[in-house]
Amino acid sequence: MKLNGARILLECLKLEGVDTVFGYPGGTVINLYDELFSFKDIRHILPRHEQAGVHAADGYARATGKVGVAIATSGPGATNTITGIATAYMDSIPLVIITGQVPTGLIGNDAFQEVDIIGITRPCTKHSFLVKDVKDLATIVKKAFYIARSGRPGPVLIDFPKDVQIAMTEFAYPESVDIRGYKPTVEGHPRQIEKAVTMILASKKPVIYVGGGVVLANGADDLTALARKLGAPVTTTLMGLGSFPENDPLSLGLLGMHGTYCANMAVTNCDLLLAVGARFDDRVTGKIATFAPDAKIIHVDVDPTSIKKNVRVDLPIVGDVKGVLARMLKVVGEQAARVNDFVKDLAPWRDEIEDWRSKYPISYKQSTSVIKPQFVIQKLRELSDPDAIVATDVGQHQMWTAQFFQFNKPRTLLSSGGLGTMGYGLPAAMGAQAAFPKRQVMVICGDGGFQMNMQEIATLVQNRLPVKIAILNNNFLGMVRQWQELFFDKRYSQTCMELPIDFVKLAEAFGAKGLRATKPGDVETVIKEGFATPGPVLMEFKIAREEKVLPMVPAGASLNEMVLNA
Amino acid sequence: MQHTITVLVENEFGVLSRVAGLFSGRGFNIDSLSVAPTNEETLSRMTIVTRGDEQILEQISKQLNKLIDVIKVIDFTDGSAIEREMALIKVSAEDDSRAEVLRIVDIFRAKIVDVTPKSYTIEATGVPAKIDAILELIRPLGLKELVRTGPVAIGRGAKGWKG
Numbered sequence: 001m002k003l004n005g006a007r008i009l010l011e012c013l014k015l016e017g018v019d020t021v022f023g024y025p026g027g028t029v030i031n032l033y034d035e036l037f038s039f040k041d042i043r044h045i046l047p048r049h050e051q052a053g054v055h056a057a058d059g060y061a062r063a064t065g066k067v068g069v070a071i072a073t074s075g076p077g078a079t080n081t082i083t084g085i086a087t088a089y090m091d092s093i094p095l096v097i098i099t100g101q102v103p104t105g106l107i108g109n110d111a112f113q114e115v116d117i118i119g120i121t122r123p124c125t126k127h128s129f130l131v132k133d134v135k136d137l138a139t140i141v142k143k144a145f146y147i148a149r150s151g152r153p154g155p156v157l158i159d160f161p162k163d164v165q166i167a168m169t170e171f172a173y174p175e176s177v178d179i180r181g182y183k184p185t186v187e188g189h190p191r192q193i194e195k196a197v198t199m200i201l202a203s204k205k206p207v208i209y210v211g212g213g214v215v216l217a218n219g220a221d222d223l224t225a226l227a228r229k230l231g232a233p234v235t236t237t238l239m240g241l242g243s244f245p246e247n248d249p250l251s252l253g254l255l256g257m258h259g260t261y262c263a264n265m266a267v268t269n270c271d272l273l274l275a276v277g278a279r280f281d282d283r284v285t286g287k288i289a290t291f292a293p294d295a296k297i298i299h300v301d302v303d304p305t306s307i308k309k310n311v312r313v314d315l316p317i318v319g320d321v322k323g324v325l326a327r328m329l330k331v332v333g334e335q336a337a338r339v340n341d342f343v344k345d346l347a348p349w350r351d352e353i354e355d356w357r358s359k360y361p362i363s364y365k366q367s368t369s370v371i372k373p374q375f376v377i378q379k380l381r382e383l384s385d386p387d388a389i390v391a392t393d394v395g396q397h398q399m400w401t402a403q404f405f406q407f408n409k410p411r412t413l414l415s416s417g418g419l420g421t422m423g424y425g426l427p428a429a430m431g432a433q434a435a436f437p438k439r440q441v442m443v444i445c446g447d448g449g450f451q452m453n454m455q456e457i458a459t460l461v462q463n464r465l466p467v468k469i470a471i472l473n474n475n476f477l478g479m480v481r482q483w484q485e486l487f488f489d490k491r492y493s494q495t496c497m498e499l500p501i502d503f504v505k506l507a508e509a510f511g512a513k514g515l516r517a518t519k520p521g522d523v524e525t526v527i528k529e530g531f532a533t534p535g536p537v538l539m540e541f542k543i544a545r546e547e548k549v550l551p552m553v554p555a556g557a558s559l560n561e562m563v564l565n566a
Numbered sequence: 567m568q569h570t571i572t573v574l575v576e577n578e579f580g581v582l583s584r585v586a587g588l589f590s591g592r593g594f595n596i597d598s599l600s601v602a603p604t605n606e607e608t609l610s611r612m613t614i615v616t617r618g619d620e621q622i623l624e625q626i627s628k629q630l631n632k633l634i635d636v637i638k639v640i641d642f643t644d645g646s647a648i649e650r651e652m653a654l655i656k657v658s659a660e661d662d663s664r665a666e667v668l669r670i671v672d673i674f675r676a677k678i679v680d681v682t683p684k685s686y687t688i689e690a691t692g693v694p695a696k697i698d699a700i701l702e703l704i705r706p707l708g709l710k711e712l713v714r715t716g717p718v719a720i721g722r723g724a725k726g727w728k729g
Contacts, residue, residue: 118580119583122583122584122587123587123591126634127634130580147634179634180637181575181576181633181634181635181636181637182634303632304628304631304632305625305628305629305632308621308624308625309625
């Protein structure tokens with residue numbers, strides 16, 4: 001039977017297992033939306049801004065591990081998606097973005113709402129397609145999903161002209177696709193893996209450094225098993241949080257700019273660094289020349305371009321992180337006696353680490369008069385479900401969440417690590433809640449980032465998505481203010497949000513519940529009431545205005561040059 | 567260090583901008599770039615001359631390979647490829663210099679492909695260094711216009727790129 005392009009796209013999405021899409025209608029997708037009107041197998045959520053739609057698809061993808069899907073119209077709809085796409089690209093999140101386009105005959109004519117979205121998004125997509133012929137549509141969608149989710153995942157854009165949505169053809173969905181220029185290396189080289197194990201067992205001061213790749217590859221269990229078998233300490237990046245339980249004694253917590261003292265000291269002093277699914281970002285390494293100076297570095301990553309991009313590597317292993325970890329575990333298992341000796345010999349290293357840990361644990365000074373943000377985060381952890389999903393925005397609250405929340409399960413933290421996108425948190429939480437209606441989903445944000453996408457409370461209320469919003473309100477763009485305090489002589493240029501907004505009334509205006517805590521004694525009451533109230537709830541915490549995120553490695557300094565008190 | 571890299575790509579619209587954008591976006595240099603279809607109609611072949619230290623050249627190859635439309639990347643190390651470039655050179659040729667230009671053309675086994683009473687247009691082919699050399703001799707005689715293709719390269723020996 002012949003179907004039109006719009007219907008074919010929806011059938012393809014269904015066959016890819018898509019149950020929810022986030023989209024915004026407009027002139028060049030009106031035919032697609034007309035088909036959607038009677039297509040009951042896909043839930044469509046209408047955000048209040050296309051950027052939020054893409055962040056929601058991203059939050060959905062991070063929480064589930066599936067490909068997130070977003071739709072926007074041509075021109076301004078398409079350009080509004082860019083921050084969302086770039087956010088997903090930097091953190092390797094699998095998305096398929098469908099944008100409407102003017103009819104093929106008008107492309108290039110500066111038609112109404114025309115923009116070269118393929119050109120604009122080229123540097124922030126894994127790949128993109130312009131559908132010029134409806135006969136190619138099904139294959140393009142198949143390829144798009146395959147590219148988005150395989151290898152190092154990432155966003156793929158399909159530009160879908162209006163006339164192609166109307167054109168009819170026979171629908172047949174290909175079972176598989178073969179792309180001759182795209183053959184990601186999945187299986188790690190067995191000899192390299194054996195060599196890696198030999199190198200690890202020859203070390204005296206190993207550290208495992210874990211990035212978001214472990215979460216993306218669903219490799220958390222294998223990683224945890226390997227670390228425990230080796231008795232080796234584990235530090236994670238922001239993106240890696242949750243891939244190793246932070247309540248395990250081997251966990252060093254976060255490393256890098258706002259990492260723990262013990263993690264940064266351990267990395268600086270280790271003799272072997274096993275990097276897994278991490279990319280040696282500048283926020284992690286500090287000054288490259290003094291990063292893990294005495295260590296042999298083993299780097300496991302599915303993307304060959306990540307290897308030797310920023311740091312020297314002694315042993316590269318290209319392959320799917322989960323598979324490589326599983327194979328390492330097997331090789332380790334085959335030499336039980338040697339491993340036992342190795343674990344015993346690590347005792348002095350573990351002692352050294354415990355010294356660092358007890359010397360400067362992650363801490364803050366509690367107050368009886370003013371709410372400390374770290375206290376709010378500890379209370380949120382204490383009073384939430386163990387499998388609660390937490391989205392953050394970007395800034396101080398994000399780092400406090402990373403330091404104090406304690407993540408023990410993968411895919412429970414949704415945060416924009418690479419691009420550092422303010423405004424990400426609320427829509428990402430919305431996407432995660434759409435995927436898991438029964439799980440507790442919260443967003444922890446600052447007053448600055450919250451205001452960048454606060455219109456999405458409307459989407460939460462309309463779609464009965466009971467996201468709990470915790471705003472740590474210091475009336476500052478806090479992280480920039482912190483830099484201005486430390487490095488710019490307290491010249492707070494444009495970081496004070498002068499207008500005191502009544503966030504409780506704002507929530508109520510959208511039809512959500514609003515709560516406020518102004519002193520430490522309110523915190524627990526507000527969180528308990530917020531969590532117990534059905535539907536979306538906004539909880540505002542008036543926090544200590546000039547609290548800083550510490551420790552801090554100043555930009556460009558070495559990891560062991562941490563500012564501990566300032 | 568200058569390197570000549572051959573890139574086999576899908577013969578589709580937009581591929582050139584993906585390759586060029588990769589170089590500009592990551593701050594890699596392009597000294598020259600030439601593109602044309604090959605004997606297989608779905609394939610185009612690019613020859614890119616670029617420069618950088620070992621780490622940058624490794625990144626260039628890896629990043630090119632990462633593009634979905636790139637089918638194969640060959641980084642020719644010294645001597646492993648035949649390289650040829652063509653130049654069309656318009657030179658003033660009046661009175662005394664007419665004979666001199668012809669002598670230079672003869673020495674370099676180049677060709678005159680267009681003649682006017684006041685000028686010659688020369689077609690010269692060879693390794694880039696040979697083109698540089700002929701230009702050095704032509705320049706003082708009144709070089710009016712120049713176009714170079716940038717080198718194209720093919721591996722030495724019996725094997726094709728597919729092995």
